Amino acid sequence: MAILRPAGEFDTGYARDMATIRRPWQWWLLLAFILALYTLPFYAGQSLVSLVNRIGITIIAVQGLNLLTGYTGQISLGQAAFMTTGGYISALLVNNLGWSFFAALPVAAMGAGIVGLLFGLPSLRVKGFYLVMATLAAQFIIPWFTRNAFPDVLNGAQGLNVQVPILLGLEFNRPQRYIYITLTVLILTTIVAHNVSRSRLGRAFVAIRDNDLAAEVLGVNLFKHKLQAFFLAAVYAGVAGALAAHNIRHLNSETFNLTDSVFYLGMLVVGGLGSSLGPIFGAIIVELLIEGATLFGPFFIRTFPSTAAGAVQALRPLFFGTALMLFLIFEPRGLAHRWYLLKAAWRLRPFSH
Amino acid sequence: MTTDGIQLRVDDVSLSFAGISALLYVTLEARQGEILAIIGPNGAGKTSMLNCINNFYRPDKGRIIFEGHDLTRMPAHRIAQLGIARTFQNIALYTGLSTLDNLMAARHIHMRAGFVQSLLYWGPAHREDVAHRQVVEEIIDFLEIEHIRKAIVGTLPYGLRKRVELGRALAMEPRLLLLDEPMTGMNQEEKEDMARFILDIHERHGKTILLIEHDMGLVMDIADRIVVLDFGLKIAEGTPGEIRHNEAVIRAYLGEEMTE
Incomplete structure (x- = not known):
């Protein structure tokens, strides 16, 4: 699909041709959108703010997975495990060593990144399904570690109570405040993820995904770049894990679990693998679906009173699974692709070709 | 770069898969700035030769020297950095x-x-x-x-x-370009376009080109020298004119005459 330019818009240099945001009004629109998000606590209720906050954190985790799975083509089921890693590192630094959350966050990200690097090592030898198995190992080993190792520090299966972040005396103890941390971090992670996608690094990633043999012949060091992708994915997971842990203020081995890892992959499919917008679309849609399932629950119980309340629990995976199947059948390239098609159609209007 | 103008030297290379020989004691040289064609019937070991140069396959025996570097012990991505580029038979x-x-x-x-x-x-x-x-x-x-x-x-x-x-x-921007059947599956016009591009690349930039191709007419037209492989053995080497009349080559392509 060729990229279409609106009529009358011509590029006068390569830098301009390569720009992501191309026209002043697009900048204004973006600024307005960000402003609307930042001012959300002033005009929206707690539940909406809390939902946006949660979605923001999820987007970060999925962005990381997108760098690894979407761009580099290395499927991973370990994202939640690296979130656990990041969450625990940050929680321990803040709780036990009295660090500021804002100092602990980058350390947690790096720590998770290094652990991710270790679990990325098998990617040199195995691909596809077998690599999924290897990353699945992370999903079992890391929670097991938090349950069983150093019980006096990690507090076993009970887990930790996590302190709220404090900045200059301001406690980020409510979603209305926490959302500022989430949004700021999210903007940074979005910019970095987009930069990766358009840089030398991102092209090397995609080269590995699309044809690893050719990539090698063209001078791409497979091992180095695969590990960089694993590192980045885990750094993103570490950030998301730390943000989530301090948001919900509790953390144990099950806070981020295998189901989450699977959901993140699903979000990526729904949103669009290998696109900067994919994680954003995917996380929003799937989180809204889950929210919808929760809202739908009471109605479901009233309509079918005989079914146990447990059936309501089944609604979430049901909604998610259905959405995933529909996407795989009708739009395997995800919402991001649909969005590009929509833009193209708009530019061609009223002529369809 | 070596002084004798030889850029790539494949020295006595043998390669086998589970006992089946793909290449047997093949020696060939690509000189600086020439178009060298490797031809041969299907399964002659032409692509295997390129894969050895890229180090996808590690030869059982022999060495491959490019501008003084031994490629047989080098990871594929390092070989690219030395200045060897390649296209693939099945497009990659x-x-x-x-x-x-x-x-x-x-x-x-x-x-x-x-x-x-x-x-x-x-x-x-x-x-x-x-x-x-x-x-x-x-x-x-x-x-x-x-x-x-x-x-x-x-x-x-x-x-x-x-x-x-x-x-x-x-x-x-390679110094040596490996082309694995660049014209396969094309119609005559596309083939001629491709031949023109290859000649242009050669003339403008003086790149050494190692070419595998089945279209004999085109090979004869554009190659400076030709190496012929058959069942992993080098059976002939020379200018297009020499290859055209080479007994062994004609036998390999047309088969042996059954006259006693």
């Missing part, structure tokens, strides 16, 4: 990327932006991208693929994909 493009990005991806070995610079993008990485875009655009111009610059290569027709793959190899 990055199907999800545009033509432009495929060529930009091939600039990988010439670009310096590291991990952190790529994450930040603005500044050095961006300037570098723009500078390399210039080089890539010249190649796009040369191969006359401007109109598909931003098309995803997976959606392109076969002939164009072959051309993009040649462009990708050129974007590496």
